[in-house]
Amino acid sequence: MTQTAPQFSAEVFPAHAAADLARLGRTIDVLAALQPDFVSVTYGAGGATRDASRAALRGVQAAGVPAVPHLSALGASREAVRALLADYRGAGVSRLVVLRGDMPSGLQGLGDFAYATDLVHFIRQETGDHFHLDVAAYPECHPQARSCDTDLAHFKAKFDAGADSAITQYFFNADAYADFVERCAKAGVHAPIVPGIMPIGRFSRLVQFSEARGIEIPRWIRSRMEAFGDDAASIQAFGLEVIVRLCERLLAMGAPGLHFFSLNDGERVAKIWHALGLPQPPRAPDVLRLQGDALQT
Numbered sequence: 001m002t003q004t005a006p007q008f009s010a011e012v013f014p015a016h017a018a019a020d021l022a023r024l025g026r027t028i029d030v031l032a033a034l035q036p037d038f039v040s041v042t043y044g045a046g047g048a049t050r051d052a053s054r055a056a057l058r059g060v061q062a063a064g065v066p067a068v069p070h071l072s073a074l075g076a077s078r079e080a081v082r083a084l085l086a087d088y089r090g091a092g093v094s095r096l097v098v099l100r101g102d103m104p105s106g107l108q109g110l111g112d113f114a115y116a117t118d119l120v121h122f123i124r125q126e127t128g129d130h131f132h133l134d135v136a137a138y139p140e141c142h143p144q145a146r147s148c149d150t151d152l153a154h155f156k157a158k159f160d161a162g163a164d165s166a167i168t169q170y171f172f173n174a175d176a177y178a179d180f181v182e183r184c185a186k187a188g189v190h191a192p193i194v195p196g197i198m199p200i201g202r203f204s205r206l207v208q209f210s211e212a213r214g215i216e217i218p219r220w221i222r223s224r225m226e227a228f229g230d231d232a233a234s235i236q237a238f239g240l241e242v243i244v245r246l247c248e249r250l251l252a253m254g255a256p257g258l259h260f261f262s263l264n265d266g267e268r269v270a271k272i273w274h275a276l277g278l279p280q281p282p283r284a285p286d287v288l289r290l291q292g293d294a295l296q297t
């Protein structure tokens, strides 16, 4: 591992409608107050969210937080990526999360990059060591992979192409993460692999989301959640307890940080952050005022 201090970060997605913009703005404010190492902004494959992602990135920067754009390979041309890289460099961005992406239905054509590895390789060719590159990892195996072994080989290829570190898909089983990190080390991947953490909000939504991504929700969590019925307060309290315990275990195991998928609900991340006693240095209040204007596309 090349990283020493644990890294704590969060992720937001771009907003289009006015109500979503207000929610994104609030989320950035709440996350910024936590002073994370960075806030990353998702990017839809095929470039569908390009302008909204760029606006969200400006909002994060205006809040005084290092902003990290995601970049999705599918549907992108070399020219389009070259232009994005120049734009990001010009905006002072020094880190990217590089993904293959999932093509939205109806969109045709893979573009110039079939896999995340191809995009990592291209970014290194074009910009040398300018960007720190994160890639995605799947402790429970990527759902489209032929086997966990081939998935691991493909994961390693992203580092051979020039990736620096990884952020995982979310999971609820700390042993799956420990096993994955061990298998990576045996395969020669010693870079930091930061667990992605999904706060538990609406349980039915989480079930849907997890099924689509091949993520296992342990039976004991399902049973407890189902037993709460419509009791939203108990669901929230239990969800918080489960995630805080998972994070504590991961940090005790030596995880090099945590990356929170906020789903644009900053409060939920803040509750976990505070329960874990994560660092929260004082900050200047005036940066928050700048951020509202920056979010406009």
Ligand SMILES: Cc1cc2nc3c(=O)[nH]c(=O)nc-3n(C[C@H](O)[C@H](O)[C@H](O)COP(=O)(O)OP(=O)(O)OC[C@H]3O[C@@H](n4cnc5c(N)ncnc54)[C@H](O)[C@@H]3O)c2cc1C
Pocket: 041, 042, 043, 044, 045, 070, 071, 072, 097, 098, 099, 100, 101, 102, 114, 115, 116, 117, 136, 137, 142, 143, 144, 145, 146, 150, 151, 152, 154, 155, 158, 167, 168, 169, 170, 196
């Ligand atoms: C932290 C995180 C952030 C994310 N952010 C976004 C986002 O902003 N936008 C978005 O659209 N999606 C995002 N995703 C979702 C991600 O794009 C999907 O999970 C996607 O299905 C895979 O992306 P990847 O970068 O892992 O792909 P890859 O690493 O390219 O792998 C995809 C699949 O292809 C296989 N594979 C890789 N290389 C080869 C090869 N040479 N030959 C054959 N098979 C191969 C792998 O084993 C795997 O099954 C994110 C995921 C994570 C974990």
